[in-house]
Amino acid sequence: MRIQHTQVSVQVPATSANLGPGFDTLGLALDLCDELTVRATTGGLEITVEGEGAGSVPQGEEHLVVRALRRGLDHAGAPQSGLRLHAVNRIPHGRGLGSSAGATVAGLLLARGMLSEPGALDDETVLQLATEFEGHPDNAAPALLGGPVLSWMQGPTARAVPLRHGDEVLRPVVLLPTATLSTHRARGLLPAEVPHADAVFNASRSALLVHALAGAPELLMEATEDRLHQEQRAPGMPESVELMRVLRTEGHPAVISGAGPSVLVMAGRRSEIAPLVRRFVRDPGSWRIAEAPLREQASAPVVG
Numbered sequence: 001m002r003i004q005h006t007q008v009s010v011q012v013p014a015t016s017a018n019l020g021p022g023f024d025t026l027g028l029a030l031d032l033c034d035e036l037t038v039r040a041t042t043g044g045l046e047i048t049v050e051g052e053g054a055g056s057v058p059q060g061e062e063h064l065v066v067r068a069l070r071r072g073l074d075h076a077g078a079p080q081s082g083l084r085l086h087a088v089n090r091i092p093h094g095r096g097l098g099s100s101a102g103a104t105v106a107g108l109l110l111a112r113g114m115l116s117e118p119g120a121l122d123d124e125t126v127l128q129l130a131t132e133f134e135g136h137p138d139n140a141a142p143a144l145l146g147g148p149v150l151s152w153m154q155g156p157t158a159r160a161v162p163l164r165h166g167d168e169v170l171r172p173v174v175l176l177p178t179a180t181l182s183t184h185r186a187r188g189l190l191p192a193e194v195p196h197a198d199a200v201f202n203a204s205r206s207a208l209l210v211h212a213l214a215g216a217p218e219l220l221m222e223a224t225e226d227r228l229h230q231e232q233r234a235p236g237m238p239e240s241v242e243l244m245r246v247l248r249t250e251g252h253p254a255v256i257s258g259a260g261p262s263v264l265v266m267a268g269r270r271s272e273i274a275p276l277v278r279r280f281v282r283d284p285g286s287w288r289i290a291e292a293p294l295r296e297q298a299s300a301p302v303v304g
Contacts (some may be wrong), residue, residue: 001078001117005303006040008113012106013146013295014091015098016172016264017138020224020255021205027098027149029142029295030172034089034102036065038110041082052089052099064100064133068107071129076111076120094180096258101139104130109144113301127151131158139258146298148213165294166215173273175263176288181237186259189233198227220253220266230256237261239281246280247273 012034017027034052045066047059057063061070065085073080091099108129112121121129123144130140131153141151141160148170151160209223233256234241240261247254247265252273257264265273270291278284 001076001115001120003040003073003078003081003114004116005114007037007304008110009035009037009302010106010109010113011035011299012091012102012109012143013299014292015101015139015142016096016174016257016262017098017142018226018229018255018258019148019209019264019266020226020230020253021202021228022138022150022209023202023226023228024136024138025150025152026206026209027138027142027151028170028172029146029149029298030097030174030292031295032090032097032174032290032292033295033299034087034091034099034106036088036106036110037086038069038114039084040114041084043082045082046084048086050086050088052091052093053087054089064103065107065110068104068130068133069111070107071133072108072111072121072126073114075125075129076115076117078111078115092176092262094182095176095262096181096183096186096256096260097174097262098139098143098258100183101130101134102143104133105140105143109299109301113303118301127158127160142295144298146295148294150210163210163213165213166217169213169215169217169220169267170294171267171269172292172294173265173268173270174257174290174292175243175265175273175277176290177240177261178286178288179237179239179261181259181261183259186233186236189236190229191232194228202226202228217267221248221251224253224255224266226255233260243277243280247276250276252276
């Protein structure tokens, strides 16, 4: 295996996982993308970052995109080289929108684009390698495949399938606080065991959500009910969870995005949601509200 293309660019989308009841298994891609370009060089490693993470993300080999890119080249049996990486980051960090999964998938897709035989890093392989970085595939799968995605583990193997969805079902709106919350801390708030009745409840709602996405938007409120993780994480993001409750009381299918603290409204309009946020939160300036359309297509590497 050899490096055939010395300059490659990719776009990777933000993602929202769980979607209420689908803990660690359901996710979707949002049209809010990081753009990354890498050039193979004969020198060392150079990294420039614009936007999210500028001045705070690592500038060496520990940079997540670089680690994933080198893992991809190693897996394919391709030689390593010097790298010049330029990142324009738009995915917010530490807010439950899949920034680490996006970086991992981006690095692997950049490696794919560099290879003389890109099939060595096909989608199944990229998903598996990304899951080894992430620990679970619920963000990596939609970042790679686009749209709403169902993912799961079959033993040690990560699997994923895109979900059929109605064109008018999803109009995502993202509510972004200035506060951040690490995934590690958010997971630490979860109990080791859950009541059987709650497990049954979430299983039924997850199945219902798959049906609702396929063309039954009137069921999104019921389909996004959850008993396993959102209320349990309230101590780490009390305002986010309370805002989610307020939005749901007003008829909006709101969920915590991933590990939080962002809130995702599965179908809504900014003009309807903004007044509720201003009325409820203590400091409206600490929240940003954005309509974020579904990202339907995954990004293929662009060479040259």
